[in-house]
Amino acid sequence: MTVEIEFDTSWQEGLMEKITNDGPWGNYELYKLAVEVEKHTVIDEFEGLQAPKHLPNLTPLPHQLEVAKQVVENMNGKAILADEVGLGKTIEAGLILKEYMIRGLVKKVLILVPASLVTQWSMELTSKFYIPAVSQRKSYVWEQCDVVVSSIDTAKRDPHREIILNQDYDLIIIDEAHKLKNNKTKNYEFVQSLKKKFCLLLTATPIQNRIGEIFNLVSLLKPGHLGNESVFNEKYKKDSRDINDNEHLKELVNKVMIRNRRADTGIEWTKRKVETIPIELSKEEQDLYNSVTELRSEGDWTATSAFSVMTLQREACSSREAVFFTLKNMLERKDNPSKEYQDQITYLIEKVNAVHTNSKAVKALELIQNVNDKVIIFTEYRATQLYLQWFLKQNGISSVPFRGGFKRGKKDWMRQLFENNVQVLIATEAGGEGINLQFCNHIINFDLPWNPMRLEQRIGRIHRLGQEKDVMIYNFATKGTVEEHVLKLLHEKINLFEKVIGDLDDILTRLEFGSFEEHLSDIFGNSTSEGEMRIKMDNLASMIQFAEEVKEGDYRAATGNS
Amino acid sequence: MQQQEIHNFLVEYFTANNCEILENNGSYLSVQLTIELDKELMNRPFYWHYLEKTGGVPNPMKLILITNQKNTPDHIKGEVIHFGSPRLHQIFRSTKNLAGYIRLYEDHHASMGQQVPLRPWLGMNVKISYQCDRKRDVFRSIGLQLINGHMVENFHDELLKLPLARKIPDYSFTLSPLIMPKSGVTRIQNMIRLNILEEDHTWATDARERWSKDLRLLEHFYEETEEKGESYENEKRALQEQYEPKVQISIINGGIFYLSEEAI
Numbered sequence: 001m002t003v004e005i006e007f008d009t010s011w012q013e014g015l016m017e018k019i020t021n022d023g024p025w026g027n028y029e030l031y032k033l034a035v036e037v038e039k040h041t042v043i044d045e046f047e048g049l050q051a052p053k054h055l056p057n058l059t060p061l062p063h064q065l066e067v068a069k070q071v072v073e074n075m076n077g078k079a080i081l082a083d084e085v086g087l088g089k090t091i092e093a094g095l096i097l098k099e100y101m102i103r104g105l106v107k108k109v110l111i112l113v114p115a116s117l118v119t120q121w122s123m124e125l126t127s128k129f130y131i132p133a134v135s136q137r138k139s140y141v142w143e144q145c146d147v148v149v150s151s152i153d154t155a156k157r158d159p160h161r162e163i164i165l166n167q168d169y170d171l172i173i174i175d176e177a178h179k180l181k182n183n184k185t186k187n188y189e190f191v192q193s194l195k196k197k198f199c200l201l202l203t204a205t206p207i208q209n210r211i212g213e214i215f216n217l218v219s220l221l222k223p224g225h226l227g228n229e230s231v232f233n234e235k236y237k238k239d240s241r242d243i244n245d246n247e248h249l250k251e252l253v254n255k256v257m258i259r260n261r262r263a264d265t266g267i268e269w270t271k272r273k274v275e276t277i278p279i280e281l282s283k284e285e286q287d288l289y290n291s292v293t294e295l296r297s298e299g300d301w302t303a304t305s306a307f308s309v310m311t312l313q314r315e316a317c318s319s320r321e322a323v324f325f326t327l328k329n330m331l332e333r334k335d336n337p338s339k340e341y342q343d344q345i346t347y348l349i350e351k352v353n354a355v356h357t358n359s360k361a362v363k364a365l366e367l368i369q370n371v372n373d374k375v376i377i378f379t380e381y382r383a384t385q386l387y388l389q390w391f392l393k394q395n396g397i398s399s400v401p402f403r404g405g406f407k408r409g410k411k412d413w414m415r416q417l418f419e420n421n422v423q424v425l426i427a428t429e430a431g432g433e434g435i436n437l438q439f440c441n442h443i444i445n446f447d448l449p450w451n452p453m454r455l456e457q458r459i460g461r462i463h464r465l466g467q468e469k470d471v472m473i474y475n476f477a478t479k480g481t482v483e484e485h486v487l488k489l490l491h492e493k494i495n496l497f498e499k500v501i502g503d504l505d506d507i508l509t510r511l512e513f514g515s516f517e518e519h520l521s522d523i524f525g526n527s528t529s530e531g532e533m534r535i536k537m538d539n540l541a542s543m544i545q546f547a548e549e550v551k552e553g554d555y556r557a558a559t560g561n562s
Numbered sequence: 563m564q565q566q567e568i569h570n571f572l573v574e575y576f577t578a579n580n581c582e583i584l585e586n587n588g589s590y591l592s593v594q595l596t597i598e599l600d601k602e603l604m605n606r607p608f609y610w611h612y613l614e615k616t617g618g619v620p621n622p623m624k625l626i627l628i629t630n631q632k633n634t635p636d637h638i639k640g641e642v643i644h645f646g647s648p649r650l651h652q653i654f655r656s657t658k659n660l661a662g663y664i665r666l667y668e669d670h671h672a673s674m675g676q677q678v679p680l681r682p683w684l685g686m687n688v689k690i691s692y693q694c695d696r697k698r699d700v701f702r703s704i705g706l707q708l709i710n711g712h713m714v715e716n717f718h719d720e721l722l723k724l725p726l727a728r729k730i731p732d733y734s735f736t737l738s739p740l741i742m743p744k745s746g747v748t749r750i751q752n753m754i755r756l757n758i759l760e761e762d763h764t765w766a767t768d769a770r771e772r773w774s775k776d777l778r779l780l781e782h783f784y785e786e787t788e789e790k791g792e793s794y795e796n797e798k799r800a801l802q803e804q805y806e807p808k809v810q811i812s813i814i815n816g817g818i819f820y821l822s823e824e825a826i
Contacts (some may be wrong), residue, residue: 026664026815103697
């Protein structure tokens with residue numbers, strides 16, 4: 001085997017020049033320093049990382065080191081890091097970044113993260129990795145600073161957009177990258193047009209095994225690698241959702257994606273304890289819920305939108321404020337509402353007004369007082385959030401709100417207040433993502449999201465590395481409502497809360513099955529009777545059970561046991 | 563290199579370049595740059611060009627470098643230096659730039675009246691980089707005696723044991739080389755080349771294998787496309803750049819050393 005050998009000849013020419021001109025010769029102290037420097041920067045093994053040697057304040061976990069090593073050695077710095085929530089993807093990305101900086105391969109870096117995480121990212125990079133990462137606050141930062149952390153929403157807006165697109169980045173890191181799986185969005189188009197050498201996409205939600213999503217994410221990493229989009233789609237569509245059936249796709253995905261499960265890490269995790277708390281609705285609350293549910297059978301309403309009915313039902317399980325807010329909107333947004341329509345809404349508003357207590361809130365208060373420790377309450381509705389804050393205050397408990405729409409500074413401030421000053425943080429769905437709250441170990445799911453992925457995100461906020469106590473999850477379920485059914489399905493039949501969601505992906509894939517959310521919204525939105533709902537749900541549960549059995553069978557076959 | 567080592571290195575670098583250290587508390591460093599070092603590090607050619615044209619008073623910059631943020635008071639505004647920071651890389655490069663070539667004499671202490679002959683040596687510190695999708699470096703320091711052609715390894719370490727001076731000491735004279743420095747460099751090159759050829763190159767075979775595997779995968783995604791187009795070619799080129807094994811030899815620094823017969 002011959003290998004090409006390149007000899008740097010410029011030094012020799014320089015030497016001749018110095019000899020002819022009798023100097024000028026260098027300084028011996030610097031000469032020795034240069035050799036010292038070189039000995040420090042030499043990479044003496046093909047394999048292995050340099051970065052950990054230079055980070056005395058950081059002890060990365062084995063799986064984090066392994067990820068960094070894989071990305072640098074085998075993936076050429078283009079990878080999707082898809083560890084489960086809470087395994088330290090930031091540390092992994094930091095290690096990779098540091099490694100490339102040490103090797104002199106990376107200088108200019110752009111890090112795009114959710115607004116609530118901007119400060120946290122720059123703090124971690126600075127304190128753990130000695131990388132002076134700057135949170136973008138002024139527009140000149142893009143050009144003048146080498147490592148900039150920003151939210152994608154800021155970055156893609158004028159005047160930043162133009163400046164950023166003009167930079168040549170060595171490395172781009174994108175947190176919560178699953179939001180980029182659709183190539184029709186502005187965010188996707190923006191990220192695609194960035195000039196970059198290396199790229200890390202971080203996501204706790206793995207590519208959901210859909211061909212189109214794979215195409216889009218891989219195309220961000222390696223443009224052109226998958227050929228033409230339409231040809232690609234045509235070719236692989238027939239394999240439907242199960243990429244595992246196609247060797248080439250599987251090989252490809254393994255080349256660009258790393259995913260660690262909690263179970264693989266060998267770390268002792270604190271336990272998750274799940275408690276379902278049944279809530280008995282008061283007579284008036286039950287009446288409101290029933291009135292909303294009855295809308296379903298009245299032809300006119302179902303035609304307008306099954307979604308509204310479902311939404312109202314879910315809201316009725318949360319708070320009267322949430323229902324009222326939606327009703328008000330429905331009235332205001334409708335052009336020329338008919339008399340019947342107006343009457344119907346007015347009728348419902350009366351039902352809302354009849355409600356004077358919130359049984360869930362009362363229960364929550366009791367729980368918070370008993371726990372006597374920090375508690376996070378998650379709700380899907382802003383109206384409920386506001387109400388809860390007021391209600392707790394009335395009872396002498398101060399709380400802070402948290403929403404996705406908060407500006408970064410406000411998010412940091414709320415997090416800090418929660419850590420140091422107040423007992424309760426009330427977060428809406430959008431606020432669940434991208435904030436680390438491992439100093440707290442109690443979560444109340446005041447109402448349930450119907451997408452199990454979101455539940456995992458919620459729990460992942462506190463059940464992550466750094467959590468020292470067992471995590472308590474309290475699920476509120478109002479008796480005799482959709483909520484109870486959902487919870488029953490999620491908790492008892494699929495055993496969701498103790499399992500980590502990744503396992504479920506495989507199952508869903510195996511079923512060629514559509515998203516969980518779609519199924520649930522079908523079950524709860526289109527079923528005409530309680531009985532139908534129950535049958536459909538049992539059906540869903542047994543499909544999942546079946547898939548699990550198939551999976552286990554596969555596993556045994558693969559390992560050769562009978 | 564840990565933060566303290568970086569700090570010490572910076573102090574040595576600036577001291578060796580005759581910069582005044584204004585403040586040094588072990589966590590940060592305030593340095594008054596000389597004109598030369600301002601030009602070397604601060605990247606403001608227009609300022610210097612303008613100044614030379616107009617004949618103004620040169621005002622080289624002060625540089626504040628922070629190696630330990632925790633122990634640095636907030637009002638100190640400076641650049642945070644870490645292993646891997648572009649500024650440190652720049653200073654590393656500059657160290658090499660400023661000391662690429664050297665000529666030294668052994669500062670022997672021979673007794674009076676005795677004339678000591680000093681023999682010329684060519685010394686070269688080289689970095690051999692084995693590069694494919696991964697990278698490995700080997701540092702070698704080789705010395706070649708320019709009279710008898712004797713070659714030694716770890717030449718730099720040998721030099722560190724000797725007292726060396728920029729000027730020829732008293733009671734000494736230099737012998738003229740029989741081998742010209744230019745062909746000396748070629749001899750060292752050839753020796754390195756020969757050594758490399760004799761090495762085991764499994765790493766390169768493995769890299770080529772990984773390369774062709776990736777190529778096959780790429781081909782697969784294009785096999786039904788008639789017009790493969792630019793993106794295909796780009797991707798193919800990217801794979802070549804990533805995997806193609808080669809050995810690159812760069813010279814860190816070196817020079818001519820006049821040493822007594824007993825020295826090495």
